[in-house]
Amino acid sequence: VQIEQVLLNLVRNAAQAVDAHGEITLRTRTLRRYTIGHTLHKLVARIDVIDNGPGIAAEMRESLFLPMVTGRADGTGLGLPIAQSLINQNDGLIEWESRPGHTVFTVLLPIECEPD
Numbered sequence: 001v002q003i004e005q006v007l008l009n010l011v012r013n014a015a016q017a018v019d020a021h022g023e024i025t026l027r028t029r030t031l032r033r034y035t036i037g038h039t040l041h042k043l044v045a046r047i048d049v050i051d052n053g054p055g056i057a058a059e060m061r062e063s064l065f066l067p068m069v070t071g072r073a074d075g076t077g078l079g080l081p082i083a084q085s086l087i088n089q090n091d092g093l094i095e096w097e098s099r100p101g102h103t104v105f106t107v108l109l110p111i112e113c114e115p116d
Contacts, residue, residue, distance in 0.1 A: 003086070003090070003107075003109070005086060006082075007047065009080065009082060010049040010079075010107070011026070012079065013105075017051055017054065017103065018052060022051055023051065023052050024051045025049075025050040025051075026048070027048040027050065028045065028046065028048075030044065030046070031046055031108075032044075034108070036092065036108055036110060037091075039091070039110070043110070043111040044110050044111060045108070045110075046107070047106070048105070048106050050102070050104045051102075052101050052102060053101075055099050055101065055102070065081055065094075087107060087109065090109055090110075091109075091110050092108050093108045
């Protein structure tokens with residue numbers, strides 16, 4: 001349920017960025033022997049939410065995951081902070097990159113950990 005909420009938040013943001021004229025792609029992969037933080041995981045799920053919208057404004061980049069920060073007049077600024085919190089609770093990570101015409105939010109979630 002938590003992962004569904006994260007993906008819904010990311011896809012909703014992408015849909016709002018592209019309006020009716022853009023494209024959203026979901027891509028999944030598995031990564032073997034991948035480190036998140038200081039923990040090596042045998043297997044990690046990688047989920048990319050990709051859109052071809054205008055990109056994230058430069059003034060938003062430093063505060064993107066802070067609560068109540070939004071670039072939309074009708075936005076709450078809670079979607080990304082909630083997504084990040086849920087992924088952190090599951091020992092995962094959210095990364096992103098953005099330029100005009102190409103924004104990617106990547107969710108990395110461990111499937112298995114290496115034994116200590």
